[in-house]
Amino acid sequence: MATGIRDKVAIIGMGCTRFGERWESGAEELMVEAYEECLNDAGIDKDKIEAAWFGVAAEEVNVGKSALPASIALRLANIPVTRVENFCATGTEAFRGATYAVASGAYDIALAIGVEKLKETGYGGLPDFGMAGSYGLHSFWFPNMTAPGCFAMLGSAYSERYKVEMGELKKAMAHVSSKSHANGILNPKAHMRKAVTEDKILNAPMIAYPLGLFDCCGVSDGSAAAIVTTPEIAKSLGKKDFITVKALQISLSNGEEMQYNEWDGAHIVTTTKASAKAYEEAGIKNPREEISMMEVHDCFSITELVTMEDLHISERGNACKDIMDGFYDLDGKIPCQTDGGLKCFGHPIGASGLRMLYEMYLQLHGRAGERQLKDPKIGLTHNLGGFPMMNVCSVAIIGKHDA
Amino acid sequence: MVGITSYGGYIPRYRLNRMIIVQNMAWLLPPMMAVAQGEKSVANWDEDALTMAVAAGYDCMTGRDRKALDGIYLASTTLPYVDRLNSGIVATALNVPEEGVTNADFCSSQKAGVTACISALQAVGSGEKNNVLVMASDQRCTKMATMYEMFLGDGAAALLFGKDDVIAEVMGSFSLTCDFVDHYKGRGKEYDYTWEERWVRDEGYVKIIPKAISGYLKKTGMDLSSFDKVIFPCYFKREHMNISKKLGLDLSKVQDNMHEVCGDTGVAHPLVMLISALQEAKPGDKILMASFGQGCDVIGFEVTDKIKDFKGPKGIKGSLENRAELDSYQRYAKFRELIVADLGLRGETYGNTALTTLWRKRKVILGLVGGKCTKCGTPQFVPQDICVNPKCKAIHSLEDYEFSCRTGKILTYTGDMLAASIDPPAIYGLITFDEGGRMFCDFTDCLLEQVKVGRKIKMSFRRKKKDNIRGYHGYFWKAVPQVEQ
Incomplete structure (x- = not known):
């Protein structure tokens, strides 16, 4: 009988670059920046790392294939390095690989590192990596779509499904974004650090109806890393308040949303599944009471809005109310996007999942500076890759080892 | 006669x-x-x-x-x-x-x-x-x-x-x-x-x-x-x-x-x-x-x-x-391409077209032929070897099922200003066919303000791709929202 990952692996070091339009740095330099901080934080010698997992998603517009870019940039000691890619869950997948490797007993200490250098394409927004390879059947029939357009469709369907006037929905979406911008101001590593009012958000140019400019996250370069080991080794290294992994779940669409007749278009099937399994794995009975804080995949404001329901925290159709009540604000019951989220960090795909874990890690250690929460115990991170009708979802829960 | x-x-x-x-x-x-x-x-x-x-x-x-x-x-x-x-x-x-x-x-x-x-x-x-x-x-x-x-x-x-x-x-x-x-x-x-x-x-x-x-x-x-x-x-x-x-x-x-x-x-x-x-x-x-x-x-x-x-x-x-x-x-x-307007770098990403895939899937791509499960009766697009109905999932159970003449309704949609398009916004969405089956597709012959959740659609065969480098014209089907109804 499988017993899950809860408390089997400890995170002893993390690092994260400043995210932004890092014109001066390539993926190689960004990785070193995150790795150096991570190593110093862990306080271990480089050669103690026995295996590594490397996450990069849009490799065709930055580092290219294989795990060699990480192995060479970090001068790893001819150890096994595996490249993983699973859309926006890529960073979390790298973390999952390293975590499972340690939990299996195959290695004592493993590294997870994710990077994405998105600003080499010459245009705004994510590269059209889904369509770049024009050989599969998808390329013959998928619409001429982009990420904002696909997620915008959640808004059209949500408004209809729950009879929420588009104006009201847009207000809640605006609050989602303005809240994250307010948090981002407090974070020196965030890409965007300016307050944005809800009025400005509501009056911004349309990108993909009903999403305006400020309903969309930025596009940035960045890297983040984690070093994991067993709780026993963490103790032996003198770590007292170390953080352990409570749950790691992935859920993928099987085509039902897009091809079968039941999905309402107003929620994410995989998030409901992955989060329910994660709570079970972590021993969480009532997430609304037990989760201290979250970093969710706010690629677009509407995504964060429906995610609050899909994570079983807001009741169906009730996310707008919770959002407007300030439930997810920095001083709310479950602060969400305490570091500013994708909204302020942008979304260097391979790094995002690890960047989210980094914020939870800092908060749990009381090292989150001006945005520090009071005594958080359990943090949840969530990634959603692909599109509402066809996606990859990851949910990770970490917490204090004795929580 | x-x-x-x-x-x-x-x-x-x-x-x-x-x-x-x-x-x-x-x-x-x-x-x-x-x-x-x-x-x-x-x-x-x-x-x-x-x-x-x-x-x-x-x-x-x-x-x-x-x-x-x-x-x-x-x-x-x-x-x-x-x-x-x-x-x-x-x-x-x-x-x-x-x-x-x-x-x-x-x-x-x-x-x-x-x-x-x-x-x-x-x-x-x-x-x-x-x-x-x-x-x-x-x-x-x-x-x-x-x-x-x-x-x-x-x-x-x-x-x-x-x-x-x-x-x-x-x-x-x-x-x-x-x-x-x-x-x-x-x-x-x-x-x-x-x-x-x-x-x-x-x-x-x-x-x-x-x-x-x-x-x-x-x-x-x-x-x-x-x-x-x-x-x-x-x-x-x-x-x-x-x-x-x-x-x-x-x-x-x-x-x-x-x-x-x-x-x-x-x-x-x-x-x-x-x-x-x-x-x-x-x-x-x-x-x-x-x-x-x-x-x-x-x-x-x-x-x-x-x-x-x-x-x-x-x-x-x-x-x-x-x-x-x-x-x-x-x-x-x-x-009519009488004037040169910039599509932006995003519009450059087309590669060549796999004629192998086109041959294997010609009925699906050009004929909009999906499948209907002979076990559970579910119409579906694109047809795959395993039925999409979660309660069925029969293997190799689909028979040909034409979607080209079927009507449907809009489940959700958007008008996308980021997508490279000759006539922005690119309008697309998810449609459900009246007799079952759904499809994620481009919309055409409509303005964004004419598109509504629940509006009727019909399918229309359109040029999907024009590869001027290689002289290739690719075709597929789009949904046409029925504006007069």
Whole structure:
């Protein structure tokens, strides 16, 4: 009988670059920046790392294939390095690989590192990596779509499904974004650090109806890393308040949303599944009471809005109310996007999942500076890759080892 | 009895008022003002001769068995491929059987549509074929500030030739071929090269068409006065009348050249005019159809009693009624690639196209053939080896299921300003078919403000990809929100 990952692996070091339009740095330099901080934080010698997992998603517009870019940039000691890619869950997948490797007993200490250098394409927004390879059947029939357009469709369907006037929905979406911008101001590593009012958000140019400019996250370069080991080794290294992994779940669409007749278009099937399994794995009975804080995949404001329901925290159709009540604000019951989220960090795909874990890690250690929460115990991170009708979802829960 | 057993028409939804062309371009060509009456039909940016032919073909086959077709003839001077059977693409889009069907393209002359009809009636008349579908379509590109820009519209027509339930019996045909070059288009050229209008009129239309009609009357022993409608294309309205006078025709018997409602639709035009006439015809009417282009082909018809009960296709009349004004000359010019506007770097990401995949999945891609599970009955697109119904998941259980003629509703949608598009925003969404099955697809022929959750849609065959580097034109289906309902 499988017993899950809860408390089997400890995170002893993390690092994260400043995210932004890092014109001066390539993926190689960004990785070193995150790795150096991570190593110093862990306080271990480089050669103690026995295996590594490397996450990069849009490799065709930055580092290219294989795990060699990480192995060479970090001068790893001819150890096994595996490249993983699973859309926006890529960073979390790298973390999952390293975590499972340690939990299996195959290695004592493993590294997870994710990077994405998105600003080499010459245009705004994510590269059209889904369509770049024009050989599969998808390329013959998928619409001429982009990420904002696909997620915008959640808004059209949500408004209809729950009879929420588009104006009201847009207000809640605006609050989602303005809240994250307010948090981002407090974070020196965030890409965007300016307050944005809800009025400005509501009056911004349309990108993909009903999403305006400020309903969309930025596009940035960045890297983040984690070093994991067993709780026993963490103790032996003198770590007292170390953080352990409570749950790691992935859920993928099987085509039902897009091809079968039941999905309402107003929620994410995989998030409901992955989060329910994660709570079970972590021993969480009532997430609304037990989760201290979250970093969710706010690629677009509407995504964060429906995610609050899909994570079983807001009741169906009730996310707008919770959002407007300030439930997810920095001083709310479950602060969400305490570091500013994708909204302020942008979304260097391979790094995002690890960047989210980094914020939870800092908060749990009381090292989150001006945005520090009071005594958080359990943090949840969530990634959603692909599109509402066809996606990859990851949910990770970490917490204090004795929580 | 050999003759027409069905007809179908397609005039694209967009119409450009000729005064808009005048306002923008008459400074360069003042004489264009003389022909600025009415409007011309304009193919949307994702339409071409091939897609319009498919639309006309589907209209013609409304309520009829496409599996019974054994000939597919496609006539046009503006087909996307010089060496790839265009009628084969159309046949795949119509999901016509591949075996036992003769497909052919009729090209290189404005009279090719009527030539294709003569070939079809010969094939049926000889007993070699039973049901031959002829489609004629043109989407001729014209330079800015030319008389052609004023005269020419876009459109397609389809005629089904057979022996059963004939609505218009064929009364013989006559062909005249001569190398009269009023215009030509050399290999690799985008635009026609045209000669002086006066000569084209006086030595071309006014002499050749009457000569061919005389030939027809002599061959068949018929008298022109016995015909109730005479159809011939001629985009000069005045010469259209002059030819009629020369033939001694009562002007009420001359089929209007449709300058004001769509313009001259090229190879399709004699058929477009014939279908317009058939839609007004009564049993016993005799109709003469002639073409023009390096000669003239003539066919005579007599309308039968069956016309009274004939229904199904929208024809040209129904297609003309479905209209929306294209209120910008700039948009028209961009649709036809007359102006160079930047699509942005995002628009550059096309690679080549896997012809292997296209071959394996040709029914899915061109025919919009999905699957229906033989175990649970669930229609689904795209068809896969394992049924999508979570309670079924049967393996290898799907049988072919056509989605092309099915209606549906919009489940959700967006208008995307980021996607590289000729006509932003790119509108797309998820649709559910009324009889089950759903699809994520582009929408077309609509404005964002006309799109609503729950609005009805129909499917339309469109150009999905135009790879100018490799000369590849890719096709798929889009949803058309039904604005008038």
